[in-house]
Amino acid sequence: MEPTFVDRRRLMGAALAWGALSNLPVAQAAELITPSQSRLLVDVVDAVIPRTDTPGASDVGVHRFLVMALEHGLEGSRDPSLPGPKGRDHLDWLAAHLRQTGEKDIARAVAIVDQAAFAAGPASPPTPWTRIKSLILLGYYMSEAGATQELRYELVPGHWDPDVPVSGDNRAWSSDWTALTFG
Amino acid sequence: MSNYEFDAIVVGSGITGGWAAKELTEAGLKVLLIERGRQITHGQDYATETTPPWELPFHGAGDAALYDEKYPVQRRNRAFDEWTQGHFINDIDNPYSTAAGSEAFLWLRSYQLGGRSLTWGRQTYRWSDYDFEANKRDGHGTDWPIRYADLAPWYDHVEEFIGVSGSVECIAALPDGRFQPPMALNIVEQHVKSAIEGNFPDRRLIIGRTANLTQEKEGRATCQNRNICARGCSYGAYFSTQSSTLPAAQATGRLTLVTDTIVEAVEHDPATGKATGVLVVDANTGARRRHTARLIFLNAGAFNSTHLLLRSRSAAFPNGLANSSGVLGTHIMDHANAVSAVAIIPGFDQHTTYGNRPTGIVIPRFRNLDRNDAPRFTRGYSYQGGAFQGGWTGGKRMPGVGADFKARLRTPQAWRMVLVTYAESLPLASNRLTLDPNRKDKHGMPVLQIAFQHGENERTALADAAAEAKAMLTAAGGQVVISITEPGLGGSSIHEMGGARMGWDPKTSVLDRFSRAHDVPNLFVTDGAQMSSSACQNPSLTYMALTARACHHAVSLLKQGSI
Numbered sequence: 001m002e003p004t005f006v007d008r009r010r011l012m013g014a015a016l017a018w019g020a021l022s023n024l025p026v027a028q029a030a031e032l033i034t035p036s037q038s039r040l041l042v043d044v045v046d047a048v049i050p051r052t053d054t055p056g057a058s059d060v061g062v063h064r065f066l067v068m069a070l071e072h073g074l075e076g077s078r079d080p081s082l083p084g085p086k087g088r089d090h091l092d093w094l095a096a097h098l099r100q101t102g103e104k105d106i107a108r109a110v111a112i113v114d115q116a117a118f119a120a121g122p123a124s125p126p127t128p129w130t131r132i133k134s135l136i137l138l139g140y141y142m143s144e145a146g147a148t149q150e151l152r153y154e155l156v157p158g159h160w161d162p163d164v165p166v167s168g169d170n171r172a173w174s175s176d177w178t179a180l181t182f183g
Numbered sequence: 184m185s186n187y188e189f190d191a192i193v194v195g196s197g198i199t200g201g202w203a204a205k206e207l208t209e210a211g212l213k214v215l216l217i218e219r220g221r222q223i224t225h226g227q228d229y230a231t232e233t234t235p236p237w238e239l240p241f242h243g244a245g246d247a248a249l250y251d252e253k254y255p256v257q258r259r260n261r262a263f264d265e266w267t268q269g270h271f272i273n274d275i276d277n278p279y280s281t282a283a284g285s286e287a288f289l290w291l292r293s294y295q296l297g298g299r300s301l302t303w304g305r306q307t308y309r310w311s312d313y314d315f316e317a318n319k320r321d322g323h324g325t326d327w328p329i330r331y332a333d334l335a336p337w338y339d340h341v342e343e344f345i346g347v348s349g350s351v352e353c354i355a356a357l358p359d360g361r362f363q364p365p366m367a368l369n370i371v372e373q374h375v376k377s378a379i380e381g382n383f384p385d386r387r388l389i390i391g392r393t394a395n396l397t398q399e400k401e402g403r404a405t406c407q408n409r410n411i412c413a414r415g416c417s418y419g420a421y422f423s424t425q426s427s428t429l430p431a432a433q434a435t436g437r438l439t440l441v442t443d444t445i446v447e448a449v450e451h452d453p454a455t456g457k458a459t460g461v462l463v464v465d466a467n468t469g470a471r472r473r474h475t476a477r478l479i480f481l482n483a484g485a486f487n488s489t490h491l492l493l494r495s496r497s498a499a500f501p502n503g504l505a506n507s508s509g510v511l512g513t514h515i516m517d518h519a520n521a522v523s524a525v526a527i528i529p530g531f532d533q534h535t536t537y538g539n540r541p542t543g544i545v546i547p548r549f550r551n552l553d554r555n556d557a558p559r560f561t562r563g564y565s566y567q568g569g570a571f572q573g574g575w576t577g578g579k580r581m582p583g584v585g586a587d588f589k590a591r592l593r594t595p596q597a598w599r600m601v602l603v604t605y606a607e608s609l610p611l612a613s614n615r616l617t618l619d620p621n622r623k624d625k626h627g628m629p630v631l632q633i634a635f636q637h638g639e640n641e642r643t644a645l646a647d648a649a650a651e652a653k654a655m656l657t658a659a660g661g662q663v664v665i666s667i668t669e670p671g672l673g674g675s676s677i678h679e680m681g682g683a684r685m686g687w688d689p690k691t692s693v694l695d696r697f698s699r700a701h702d703v704p705n706l707f708v709t710d711g712a713q714m715s716s717s718a719c720q721n722p723s724l725t726y727m728a729l730t731a732r733a734c735h736h737a738v739s740l741l742k743q744g745s746i
Contacts, residue, residue, distance in 0.1 A: 069241065069244075114583065115582060118582035137579060142236035153235070156407050160408045160536070164534065176571075182571060
C-alpha cells in the first residue's frame with residue numbers, strides 16, 4: 001500500500017464501510033473530508049507513527065479512523081465544555097496550525113505543533129493537537145498491525161507470571177487492559 | 184397446598200437474587216425469579232468476549248457521540264467500554280432524578296439476567312466486628328442487630344460455593360475466609376509490601392481477594408488471566424449469576440425464570456398483614472399481570488428494592504410498604520473514593536509480567552481500630568490498587584512524534600503504583616431516596632429521586648488517606664505524581680447501599696436481624712438496601728451471606744407454619 005496517496009474511490013469505500021459500522025448516515029460519511037484534507041492527514045498520521053520495521057499509521061488507515069473518531073466526539077473532541085474546534089473542525093485547525101509553522105515539510109511542521117502543545121508540560125489540559133494525537137495513537141495501536149506487530153496482543157494469556165526478567169523482545173502488550181486504562 | 188402460584192418470588196437476578204433463587208429452590212421451594220432486563224445466556228450471549236479491538240468501529244473506545252446522548256451516566260463506569268456497553272442500561276430509558284441542592288449522583292446499573300454480577304469488580308471481603316459494632320460505638324446510624332459470629336458460617340457457605348482466591352493473613356479488621364489459592368503479587372507490589380510493612384508496623388499489603396477461580400469448580404474453569412471479565416466469561420471463571428447460582432437453581436427443576444418483566448409493586452393484604460405477591464409490567468408491551476407467592480424476596484439492588492417498596496403504597500402503608508417507621512429510603516451510603524496516590528517506582532526496569540491478573544492489592548483498614556489513632560474522623564478507610572507498567576496510552580500525554588516516539592511506545596512504560604481509597608460512608612438521614620413527585624417513567628411509575636452528599640467525615644478521612652498513601656509510597660522509593668483528596672461523585676464506588684436498614688427496633692428500622700421486614704412477616708430484602716453501615720470493604724460478599732442466612736431463616740419459618 002502506498003502510504004502517501006489515497007485515491008478517492010478507496011476513501012469512499014472506507015467511508016461507506018465506516019458509515020455502515022457506526023450508524024452514521026453514509027452520504028455524510030462519504031463527504032466528511034476533501035481529497036486534499038485526506039492527503040494532508042496521511043502525512044500527519046505518518047509523521048506521528050511512521051512506517052519502520054512495522055507498518056505506519058496510514059498503512060493501517062489511521063487517517064480515516066481519525067476523521068470518524070473526531071466526527072463522533074472521541075477524546076472530548078465534541079465536548080461543548082472544552083474550548084477549541086469541535087469534531088471535524090479539528091482538521092481545519094490542524095491545517096491552519098501546520099501552515100503557521102512556516103514549514104513545508106509536514107513531518108517537521110507536526111513536530112513543531114507537537115512541541116508547542118506540550119510546552120506547558122505533560123500535565124497541561126488537552127488541546128486540539130493532543131486530542132488529534134491521542135486519536136492517532138488509538139487508531140494505530142488498536143489496529144491489527146499496531147496491536148499484534150508493533151506491540152503484542154494475547155487475548156487468552158492463560159496464566160499469570162508476576163516477575164518476568166526482561167529479555168531481548170520487551171514489546172508492550174496491547175492486551176494489557178490495566179496498562180491502557182491507567183497508563 | 185395453597186392458592187399461591189409459587190412458594191417464593193425473588194425480584195432481581197443479580198448477585199443476591201441468584202443466591203436467593205439457589206438457596207430457596209435447593210430447600211425445596213418452587214420459586215419464580217423475575218428479572219426486569221433481557222435474557223443473557225451464559226457463554227453464547229457474551230457477544231464481544233473475544234472481539235479484537237480492530238474489529239470494533241471505535242477500537243474499543245466506543246462511540247462518544249452515542250454515549251453522550253444515551254449513556255451520559257453509565258459511561259462514567261470504568262468497566263463501560265465498546266465491548267461491554269451492552270451490559271449497561273441506557274440512561275434515556277431509565278431515568279432518575281437528583282434532589283434539589285444535592286450533588287449529582289452516578290447511579291450505575293445493569294438491567295439484564297445476572298444484573299451487575301456480570302460487570303462487578305469481584306473483590307470479595309468479609310466484614311469484621313469493627314464494622315458491625317461501629318454504629319453502636321460512635322452513635323452514627325442504628326446498631327446492627329447482628330455481629331460477625333452470626334454471619335461467619337454464612338460467609339463460609341458463600342465463599343465455598345462461589346470460589347474466592349485469597350491469602351490467609353490473620354488480620355482482625357479483614358477476617359480470613361475459605362479461600363482458593365491466592366493470585367501472586369507482582370515484583371513491584373512485593374517491594375512496596377516490604378517497604379510498607381517494614382516502616383509502618385500497623386499496616387499490611389496483601390493480594391486482593393477476588394471471586395475469580397484459581398482452582399476449577401464443577402462446570403467452571405480457572406481464570407485465564409485475561410482481565411476482561413465485564414464482557415462475560417464463557418470459562419465461568421468469575422462468579423456471576425450465570426456461571427454459578429443460576430445453574431444450581433435450575434438444576435433443582437423448581438425454578439421459573441421470567442425476564443423483561445418489571446415489578447411495579449409488592450401487593451399486601453391488610454387482613455393478614457402479609458405480602459401476597461407482585462404486580463408486574465411487561466417491559467416490552469407494558470401489559471400488567473400479577474404473581475402470587477407465600478414468600479417475597481427483594482433483590483433488585485439497594486436503590487431499586489427501596490424504590491419498589493416506596494411505590495408499593497396502600498391504605499395500610501401510605502408511605503411505602505414496610506415503612507411504618509418512616510425510615511424507608513433514608514441513610515443511603517456509598518464509599519467515598521479517591522486516587523490517593525500514584526507513584527513512579529524506579530529500579531524495576533528489568534522486570535515485567537505476563538498475563539492480566541484480574542485483581543489488585545488491598546491495604547486493609549488500619550485507622551481507628553483498637554485505638555482512636557486518627558481522632559479527626561471516625562471509622563476508617565482501606566486502599567485498593569496495584570503496580571503496573573504503563574502502555575501506549577501514556578503516549579497521549581507525552582511529547583514527541585516520529586520513529587523515536589514510536590520506539591519509545593514499543594516497550595512498557597515506567598512502573599507505577601496506584602492506591603485508591605475507599606472510605607467508610609456514614610449513614611445519614613439526609614442522604615435518602617424518595618419518589619420524584621413530578622416525574623414518571625415510560626411505564627407511568629414515579630422515578631426515583633436521590634439526595635446524597637459526602638460529609639466532612641469522609642473528606643477528612645480521604646485527606647488522611649492521601650497523606651498516608653504518599654508517605655507509604657515515598658517510603659517505597661516512589662515519586663508521587665498524583666494525589667487526590669476530593670471524593671468522586673456519590674455512586675462512583677458502585678457500592679450504593681442502605682435505604683431499608685436492618686435494626687433492632689421496628690420504630691427506627693425497616694428490617695429485622697434476618698433481613699425480614701418488621702412490618703410484613705413474609706417479606707425479605709437481602710440486597711444492599713438492608714445495610715445499616717457501609718464499612719470500607721466491598722460489600723457484595725456480605726450481601727450474599729446475609730441472603731443465604733435469610734433464606735435459611737425464611738424456609739424454617741415456612742416449615743414451622745409461622746408465615
